[in-house]
Amino acid sequence: MIGGRKFFVPTMLAFGFAFLYVPILSMIVFSFNNSRLVTVWDHPNSPTLKWYGLLFHNDQIMGAAWLSIKIATMNACISVVLGTIAGLVLARFGRFRGRTLLAAMTTAPLVMPEVITGLAMLLLFVSMEQLIGWPAGRGVTTITIAHVTFSMAYVTVIIQSRLANFDDSLEEAAMDLGARPAKVFFRVTLPLIMPAIVSGWLLAFTLSWDDVVISQFVAGPSSTTLPMVIFSKVRLGVSPDVNALATIMVLIVATGVVLSAIVMQRQEKRRAREMQLAASD
Amino acid sequence: MSGANGSRWRPGSRGPAKRTPGSQLTRPWEPLWQFFNRLRPARWSAYVRDHWIGKPLVTAVPMTWLVLFFMVPFIIVFGISFSQSVLAIPPYEELLGWTDDKVLQLRLHLSNYDYLFTDSLYASSYLYSLKVAAVSTCYCLLLGYPMAYGIARATTTRRNIYLMLIILPFWTSFLLRVYAWIGLLKGNGVINNVLMALGVIHEPITMMQTDFAVYIGIVYSYLPFMILPLYSNLEKHDRTLLEAAADLGSRPWKAFMRITLPLSVPGIVAGSLLVFIPAVGEYVIPSLLGRTDQLMIGRVLSDEFFENRDWPVASAVAIAMLILLVVPIMIFQRYQNRELAHK
Numbered sequence: 001m002i003g004g005r006k007f008f009v010p011t012m013l014a015f016g017f018a019f020l021y022v023p024i025l026s027m028i029v030f031s032f033n034n035s036r037l038v039t040v041w042d043h044p045n046s047p048t049l050k051w052y053g054l055l056f057h058n059d060q061i062m063g064a065a066w067l068s069i070k071i072a073t074m075n076a077c078i079s080v081v082l083g084t085i086a087g088l089v090l091a092r093f094g095r096f097r098g099r100t101l102l103a104a105m106t107t108a109p110l111v112m113p114e115v116i117t118g119l120a121m122l123l124l125f126v127s128m129e130q131l132i133g134w135p136a137g138r139g140v141t142t143i144t145i146a147h148v149t150f151s152m153a154y155v156t157v158i159i160q161s162r163l164a165n166f167d168d169s170l171e172e173a174a175m176d177l178g179a180r181p182a183k184v185f186f187r188v189t190l191p192l193i194m195p196a197i198v199s200g201w202l203l204a205f206t207l208s209w210d211d212v213v214i215s216q217f218v219a220g221p222s223s224t225t226l227p228m229v230i231f232s233k234v235r236l237g238v239s240p241d242v243n244a245l246a247t248i249m250v251l252i253v254a255t256g257v258v259l260s261a262i263v264m265q266r267q268e269k270r271r272a273r274e275m276q277l278a279a280s281d
Numbered sequence: 282m283s284g285a286n287g288s289r290w291r292p293g294s295r296g297p298a299k300r301t302p303g304s305q306l307t308r309p310w311e312p313l314w315q316f317f318n319r320l321r322p323a324r325w326s327a328y329v330r331d332h333w334i335g336k337p338l339v340t341a342v343p344m345t346w347l348v349l350f351f352m353v354p355f356i357i358v359f360g361i362s363f364s365q366s367v368l369a370i371p372p373y374e375e376l377l378g379w380t381d382d383k384v385l386q387l388r389l390h391l392s393n394y395d396y397l398f399t400d401s402l403y404a405s406s407y408l409y410s411l412k413v414a415a416v417s418t419c420y421c422l423l424l425g426y427p428m429a430y431g432i433a434r435a436t437t438t439r440r441n442i443y444l445m446l447i448i449l450p451f452w453t454s455f456l457l458r459v460y461a462w463i464g465l466l467k468g469n470g471v472i473n474n475v476l477m478a479l480g481v482i483h484e485p486i487t488m489m490q491t492d493f494a495v496y497i498g499i500v501y502s503y504l505p506f507m508i509l510p511l512y513s514n515l516e517k518h519d520r521t522l523l524e525a526a527a528d529l530g531s532r533p534w535k536a537f538m539r540i541t542l543p544l545s546v547p548g549i550v551a552g553s554l555l556v557f558i559p560a561v562g563e564y565v566i567p568s569l570l571g572r573t574d575q576l577m578i579g580r581v582l583s584d585e586f587f588e589n590r591d592w593p594v595a596s597a598v599a600i601a602m603l604i605l606l607v608v609p610i611m612i613f614q615r616y617q618n619r620e621l622a623h624k
Contacts, residue, residue: 009434012427013443019424020450020504023461026471030464086343093336098344104611105347111554111607113562115579116599119586120354123596126371127357149350152343181335202452210455213564213579217586227456234460234569238467246457253452261445 024250031243051244058241061229068209068226071140075147075208076201082148083155083200088189090156091163092171109153118217121146125218138220146218147208154207155200162196163189355603362596363389373592393597403581403598407605410577413492413567414560417499418507421556422549424500425507429548430541432508433515444512451505459498459569466494466570494570499560506555514548515541554610561606578602 032047055061086106090099109117125135125142135141170192174184190197212227219228233239364373365388380386397403432443450458465471466488473485488494518541526536564579571577576584578598586595 009427009431012424013431016424016428016504017446019501020446023458023465023501024450024453026465027457027461082343082346085339086347089340089343093340096336096340098340102340102344102347105351106343108607108611109351111558111610113559113564113579113602113606115562115564115582116358116602119582119595119599120358121350123357123361123592124350124354130371145350149347152346156343206452212456213583216583227454230454230456230460231565234456234463238460238464242457242460243464246454246460249457250453254449257445257449257452261441265441 024246027243028247028250031240031247033240036240051240052248055241055244055248060224061226061241061245064224064226064229067140067223071144071147071225072205072208074144075151076205078144078148079151079155079204080197080201083152083204084159084193084197086152086156087159087163088185091160092168092189106153106156109150110157112150114211114213115217117150118146118214121149121214122217138218139223142218142220143215143223143225146214147204147211150214151204151207154203158196158200158203159193162193166192358596358599361593362393362600363391364593364596365390365392366591366593371592372590390593393593394601396594397597397601403578403601406576406581407578407602409575410561410563410579413495413499413577414557414563416492417496417503417560418553418557420496421500421504421507422553425504425511425552426545426549429508429511429515432512433518447505447508455502456565458502459566462494462498462501462570463489466497489570490572492572495567495572498566498570499556499563502566503556503560507552510551510555511545511548514545514551518544554614558606558610562602 030041031051032049033041034045034048034050035042086102090103090106093099121142122138125138128134129136135145171184171188174188175181179187210227212225212231215225215228216231219225230242230245233242360376361373364376366372367374374388376387376389378386378388428447432440432447435443463470467473468485468487468489470488472488473482476482477485522540523533523536526540527533531539561577562579563577564583567577567580582595582598582602585591585598
């Protein structure tokens with residue numbers, strides 16, 4: 001069985017990675033295909049960049065992309081602030097009244113089916129409009145509020161687990177030296193959880209940038225985000241300019257992930273070297 | 282940190298530079314802090330530290346947001362599920378209304394729930410969703426477990442590369458990754474073309490709009506959620522246990538079944554829940570890849586809402602889904618946490 005395991009596990013790894021990457025690669029390859037039939041390679045006229053040209057002249061897609069970027073950025077900033085506070089409260093404030101409620105409300109969005117969250121948010125906005133006249137109509141504001149509500153749950157989890165990773169002795173030391181809570185937070189806690197805040201921001205951005213179901217519920221007629229455009233296009237069948245769009249997005253993400261991995265590895269190496277130097281003194 | 286490194290004393294150097302008061306002003310807001318600190322009376326500080334009013338204030342910020350935008354919506358959904366559909370904007374009847382002789386009347390209709398139980402569409406689509414989610418979770422586990430095992434046993438450099446490769450698709454658009462499968466699976470898609478060119482098949486296989494396509498879509502989208510918890514569990518295992526088993530004459534397969542597998546049950550449970558829960562309510566994947574004659578419950582809810590404009594029935598479906606899916610899972614997790622706390 002040793003031979004079996006040596007064979008079986010690498011095979012499954014290779015198969016798994018092929019399964020993960022073949023669809024993405026095929027999407028990239030066919031974005032350079034001349035034919036409108038996405039999956040039949042038009043040999044004499046390919047590769048071509050014509051779908052990229054069409055993509056950048058498609059006002060609907062470009063407008064939706066811009067709207068999505070705006071919403072995702074606002075969402076990421078608000079979610080990071082709210083999620084950091086919630087994570088700090090849950091990790092550091094000990095027991096208090098309402099802690100269970102807060103903990104439940106920050107984990108429930110993670111397991112809630114999107115259709116239910118979307119429906120609930122829409123019914124809230126409709127009722128609020130009837131009662132107090134705000135939000136008037138649905139659009140960017142309602143989409144952002146809905147996105148923040150589920151994104152901040154993810155940020156809370158990240159911050160909370162980061163804070164759980166180191167004990168509060170540094171914060172206590174600062175308190176003992178006379179620093180007030182706000183100062184302790186900004187001078188000690190915040191720098192320590194900065195990496196978690198950055199990854200929380202990126203995650204919140206991606207969640208919002210990607211969301212189609214909840215947006216569909218809470219969006220008004222004049223506010224169509226990029227995933228909504230893609231979804232309605234894709235429902236009618238494959239179209240090559242979506243392939244081009246996907247290729248651009250995959251390239252941006254891949255560059256970002258690889259760069260951040262390199263930076264993180266460098267930092268880790270530097271830290272290890274410094275630790276070694278400190279130990280040898 | 283590099284500053285500390287630069288000022289380190291080394292033989293032959295002139296020693297660490299003397300600190301001047303000015304060199305402590307490394308941050309531009311430092312004077313501000315000092316200014317505020319001077320304003321603060323000394324006794325306040327102790328009082329604020331012990332009876333800090335900021336705590337409830339700080340807690341109130343996320344609390345208010347979540348109560349207003351997460352809890353209240355569900356109360357509203359619950360209320361509307363007892364309402365009745367009318368032709369109006371918004372298309373449901375108010376629960377509280379005044380009768381002609383100025384009596385405040387609360388009207389609760391149970392007809393929506395009655396409808397859920399009598400019309401077989403709802404039960405069948407709910408059961409179908411459970412089935413699809415369960416089968417996809419099994420496939421995900423069958424593929425994800427060996428992968429997580431392989432990653433946990435790899436050398437550190439390789440492990441980092443593997444993990445990056447697992448996480449990378451997660452950052453790209455979910456919608457576009459599902460879309461990619463349409464190009465592969467459809468009648469004149471890549472898989473059929475390749476198989477026909479190789480002579481394995483002579484006419485295209487129908488793969489789109491089948492259960493198989495939905496399984497593939499779900500496994501593909503949620504594989505990282507299965508692998509990551511499994512990996513973090515498998516990585517922590519004490520390998521001396523396996524060595525001891527081998528020393529005592531156990532064969533690797535048996536050692537795996539008796540040691541590694543039981544130890545990895547928490548990882549299996551966590552990964553399976555992370556795949557199963559979103560898969561039951563999945564809307565995008567079955568809409569793009571799935572059958573048109575048998576809908577999943579998420580699609581039924583959204584059709585009820587958008588196509589039929591029957592908000593009360595859509596709300597009743599949502600409440601039923603919550604009770605049948607989300608509540609058992611939260612209770613289960615609670616129970617599991619308590620078990621862990623006991624150990």
